[in-house]
Amino acid sequence: MINFGSLGLIALSSFTLYAWLTSSSLFKPIIHKQPLFCTPLRVESPDHPINLKRIVAQAYKDKQQISIVGAGYSQGGQTCASQALQINIREMNQLINLNLEEREVTVQSGITWQQLQERLSIFGLSVSAMQSYADFTVGGSLGVNAHGQDVNWNPLSRSVVSMRVLMTDGRTLNTSRSENPELFKAVLGTYGLVGIITEVTLKVLPNTILLKQVDLISTHNYNDYITGLSRDKPLALHSARLSINPLYRFKNLVAVNFFDTGQLAIPEQEDHELNYPDTHYLNLVKKSWLAQTARTTVEYFWLEQNGEMTRNQAMGESVVSLKNTVAGSKDILQEYFIPPDKLQLFIGKLKEWLGQHSYFTLINATIRKVNADRDSLLPYAPEDRFAVVLFINLPDNETSNTRMQNATRELIDTVLDLNGRYYLPYALYASYNQFWQAYPEFKNVIEAKTKWDRAGLLTNRLYQSYGTF
Ligand SMILES: Cc1cc2nc3c(=O)[nH]c(=O)nc-3n(C[C@H](O)[C@H](O)[C@H](O)COP(=O)(O)OP(=O)(O)OC[C@H]3O[C@@H](n4cnc5c(N)ncnc54)[C@H](O)[C@@H]3O)c2cc1C
Incomplete structure (x- = not known):
C-alpha cells in the first residue's frame, strides 16, 4: 500500500517553511563541480x-x-x-x-x-x-x-x-x-x-513529442511495473525516484515515464534553453527532516506533472538544477548496477545501510534501466541491470569524507555479493581489492593500453589508484 496519508499534513508545513526559506537570502550558490584532487602541470x-x-x-x-x-x-x-x-x-x-x-x-x-x-x-x-x-x-x-x-x-x-x-x-x-x-x-x-x-x-x-506520465507505486511492485510499462505504448525515457521519507523509507517510488507519440516536433517551436528546475526544494531536503518526509508527496502532486514535451526538452536538463547552496557541505553521487532479480534485496540492504550511518543525508535515490554493454572493454553492466543512483549531502571536511569512504566500502561489498558493480566516475572510495573484484576486465584495458599507448603517457587518478598489479 502507498503511504501518503500523513504525508499531506507534513507537506503543508514543509511548504510554509519552504516558502519562507526560498524567499530569504539564505540561498547563495556555492559550487556544483567537485574540486580537483591533483594539480596538473x-x-x-x-x-x-x-x-x-x-x-x-x-x-x-x-x-x-x-x-x-x-x-x-x-x-x-x-x-x-x-x-x-x-x-x-x-x-x-x-x-x-x-x-x-x-x-x-x-x-x-x-x-x-x-x-x-x-x-x-x-x-x-x-x-x-x-x-x-x-x-x-x-x-x-x-x-x-x-x-x-x-x-x-x-x-x-x-x-x-x-x-x-x-x-x-x-x-x-x-x-x-x-x-x-x-x-x-x-x-x-x-x-x-x-x-x-x-x-x-x-x-x-x-525529435518527437513525448507524453509524460507520472506514477506513484509501491516499490515492491517495481519489477512487474517496469516489465509491463512498454506493453501498450512505446516507452522512450524512464526513471524512478525512491521515497526518501525517513518514516517509510523506500516504501514507495515516483516513476517518471515518457512515451513516444511518434509525432514530430515543429523545429521552430523548440525551446533551446536548458531546463533549470528549482534548486530550492532539493536544498531544503538537505536540512529539513520535514522536507524529507514530504519529498515524495511534493514530487508526485506538485513537482512532476503529466504533459507533453519534445524529446530534446525532456533530455535538456542542466546540472545547475542540483547546485548545492548549503554552506559547509558537499554533494556526491554514487551509482550501483544491480541484477534485476536482486533489486528488491539491494533496496532492503540499502535501507539498513542508511540506518547505520546518520552523518550524511540521502537526497535522491533514483532507479534507471541499463542495457547490457556489449561494446566497452570495461562494462559496468555486463548484463541487463538496474542502476541505483544515490545523491548524498555530507559535511565538507576530511573526517566526514573518511567516514563516507568507509561506509561506501561496506555498501560496495554488499553490491559485489549481489553480483553487481559500482560506477567509476565518482569518488575513488573503493579499495584496491574491491575495484578488481568489480572490474576484472581492467586487465584487458591495461593490455590494450600497452598496445595503443605504448609510451604509457595517458594517465589519471583512477589509473594511478588501481591500475597497477
Ligand atoms: C550531477 C551529475 C550527474 C551525472 N549524471 C550521470 C548520468 O545520468 N549518467 C551517467 O552515466 N553518468 C552521470 N554522471 C557521471 C558523468 O556522466 C561522467 O562524469 C561524465 O564523464 C561527465 O562528462 P564530462 O564531459 O564531464 O567528462 P569528464 O569528467 O571531463 O571526463 C570523463 C572521463 O572521460 C575521459 N575523456 C574526456 N574526454 C575524452 C576524449 N575526448 N577522449 C577520451 N577520453 C576522454 C576523461 O579523461 C575522464 O576519464 C553524472 C555526474 C554528475 C556530477
Whole structure:
C-alpha cells in the first residue's frame, strides 16, 4: 500500500517553511563541480585537431604524461593527475557533418549535449542516448560510456557508429565495429587511458513529442511495473525516484515515464534553453527532516506533472538544477548496477545501510534501466541491470569524507555479493581489492593500453589508484 496519508499534513508545513526559506537570502550558490584532487602541470586547450596533435607530439617527445578533460564532472580525479599535462578538449566542439538520410551526426568530441541538441533540433532531430543532464561533453561521456533515462539506446556506445582517435604516438585512427574493432572497444568507457577521441559519429533520432506520465507505486511492485510499462505504448525515457521519507523509507517510488507519440516536433517551436528546475526544494531536503518526509508527496502532486514535451526538452536538463547552496557541505553521487532479480534485496540492504550511518543525508535515490554493454572493454553492466543512483549531502571536511569512504566500502561489498558493480566516475572510495573484484576486465584495458599507448603517457587518478598489479 502507498503511504501518503500523513504525508499531506507534513507537506503543508514543509511548504510554509519552504516558502519562507526560498524567499530569504539564505540561498547563495556555492559550487556544483567537485574540486580537483591533483594539480596538473599545466592545461592546454586546443581548438583544432592539428593543435591537439602538436601538443601530443611534444608530450611524446618529452615523455610527458597526459590527462584528458571534457566538461570535468567526474568526481574522483578521472580527468587529471599531479604533474601531468591536462588537455582540455572543450574548445574542439564543432558539428562536422549531419547525414539526414542515415540520421547520423559527426561531431568533435568537446561538444556538449546541449550544443548538439541545439543544432539537431533545427533539423527535427534529437540525441539517442546521453546522461540525465546535458552539460557534459560527448567525449567525456564516451570516456565513461554513460547512460541516462533512455531505455532503448543506453549505454551510449550503442549509438556510436564510428570514432576518430588520436594515439599518443601521433597516429589518428578510424575505428568502428568493423574498422579497428579492438580499438573501438578499448576506447569506449575506459576513462581516456587508451587514446584521445577527437571525432565521433552518432546515430540520432527524430525529435518527437513525448507524453509524460507520472506514477506513484509501491516499490515492491517495481519489477512487474517496469516489465509491463512498454506493453501498450512505446516507452522512450524512464526513471524512478525512491521515497526518501525517513518514516517509510523506500516504501514507495515516483516513476517518471515518457512515451513516444511518434509525432514530430515543429523545429521552430523548440525551446533551446536548458531546463533549470528549482534548486530550492532539493536544498531544503538537505536540512529539513520535514522536507524529507514530504519529498515524495511534493514530487508526485506538485513537482512532476503529466504533459507533453519534445524529446530534446525532456533530455535538456542542466546540472545547475542540483547546485548545492548549503554552506559547509558537499554533494556526491554514487551509482550501483544491480541484477534485476536482486533489486528488491539491494533496496532492503540499502535501507539498513542508511540506518547505520546518520552523518550524511540521502537526497535522491533514483532507479534507471541499463542495457547490457556489449561494446566497452570495461562494462559496468555486463548484463541487463538496474542502476541505483544515490545523491548524498555530507559535511565538507576530511573526517566526514573518511567516514563516507568507509561506509561506501561496506555498501560496495554488499553490491559485489549481489553480483553487481559500482560506477567509476565518482569518488575513488573503493579499495584496491574491491575495484578488481568489480572490474576484472581492467586487465584487458591495461593490455590494450600497452598496445595503443605504448609510451604509457595517458594517465589519471583512477589509473594511478588501481591500475597497477
Ligand atoms: C550531477 C551529475 C550527474 C551525472 N549524471 C550521470 C548520468 O545520468 N549518467 C551517467 O552515466 N553518468 C552521470 N554522471 C557521471 C558523468 O556522466 C561522467 O562524469 C561524465 O564523464 C561527465 O562528462 P564530462 O564531459 O564531464 O567528462 P569528464 O569528467 O571531463 O571526463 C570523463 C572521463 O572521460 C575521459 N575523456 C574526456 N574526454 C575524452 C576524449 N575526448 N577522449 C577520451 N577520453 C576522454 C576523461 O579523461 C575522464 O576519464 C553524472 C555526474 C554528475 C556530477
